[in-house]
Amino acid sequence: MKSDRSFKYFSLSITWFWLVIFSLLPYGLVITASLLHHDSSHLMQLPFTLMNYAGLTNKLYLTIFEKSFYIAGSCTLICLVVGYPFAYLIARMQHRFKNLLILLIIIPFWTSSLIRSYSMIAILKSKGLINTALMWLGIIHQPLPMLFNNFAVISGLIYNLLPFMVLPLLTNIERLDHRLIDAARDLGANRITTFRKIILPLTMPGIISGCILVFLPAMTIFYIPDLLGGAKSILLGNLIQTQFLVTQNWPLGSAMSILLAIILAVLIALYWYSTRGKKEKDLL
């Protein structure tokens, strides 16, 4: 019997059409643009050059990259240290409220991160919740400067991105075979050894995917430094935004984005390496 293939071709061609036109082609354009000359009257111009990549080593940009790495790195580290035990406790929970607790982590993931960042201002400002509470308790006498500095940016980023660390970890830890932990304990391993030799390697894919989902957005969500960091706070995301919308140097902005893509590629390679030989490769 000859089967009718029109549905298959119909749905596949729509999918491919959309992804080629609106994803592959634009990404190709970014790569091409990063290799072109900047021209104030035409935006971009031939011939091809590597000048934009050389331009990334400018001292001003290097300072910004360094600061972005520092801020995104501390944010990722804190999310991991705080989020891992949190995810572990929830994943191992045998309680009827478990699903509700998971839903409560998902809710911030779905709601506007701009609004949640804005709500941080009320907490951090000099007459905000924390300062008022600390002064009322008599712990401090002067309000602590918590807004418009790196502290505020890192807190805002953690606040926004913690669910992105917790959710992949949660899925990963739930799949963990508990018998392996019992076996390790039976064979005389203490808690630390069990964690280091069994739990940590098995949850490495979750750790890496959580780190990808936190680290890259941390460098590029430009409105958080903009709102919480004050005027002088510029991270990679703000820099790319400026290149595209203010100084109109698209080739340089593209080269900066390619830098981000390279970081992403390295992290994905790490993920692949950590899941090698396993069937479960799904990241999300």
Next chain:
Amino acid sequence: MIARLSTPTYLTTIYLFFYIPIIVLIIYSFNNAQFSLVWHGFSLHWYQELFKDRDLWVAVWHSLLLGIISATLSTTVGGLAAVSLYRYKFFGRNLLYALIFILILSPEIVMGISLLMLFNIMKVNLGFWTLLFAHITFCIPFVIVTVYSRIISFDKHIFEAAKDLGAKDWMIMRSIILPLLWPGLMAGWLLSFTLSLDDIITSYFVAGPDFEILPLKIYSMVRLGVKPEINALCSITFMFTLLLVVLSQLLLRKKS
């Protein structure tokens, strides 16, 4: 004793961290005072101020329109893609997987600038259409993941039975997949709708002056400083998305 108490304490602290800022925001949207953290009594003043703002309502309308159209189209395309990924072996299947995976992981700013370049080269004026195409594009991978996670729980024998009885693929899609996949598609639609309503980064690059949307309007208001009207606006938006999340979770859970 300490060990038994430390788990709930730790979990509670994290949840408080997630929710206190939002709760504070909502409480202060009802405060009858301009800048103070001190409670000056319950008032709907800031909500009234908000309702008088014409521009804001235009932005709300634009956002809802954009959200509904882009959610519908991205659910259609993403749904078809998920069904094809599940049912067929085809050339480039692994490439499609990889692409979806990369699209979900890659920073939104890269999508924003790449689409800005595309629209610039195609000489499309920034506005409704560019926002629509951009929103559909960033929603599709999320729809595919949501719908796919639902469809893999299906019994493959149903399709074989339908085929044996002579059903063509269109028929199978209409009479078997669509009715069974309905909750998954709804969840995908709601996820796309909220993603579209909340998106700032991609929209920031592809929005034009003629078509203002709510998140960008809120962003420009928030940048000018803290005002109680914004508290009210943010509270309403938050409650609205909360409603959608709960709805979508109910849809997803019902049959699983």
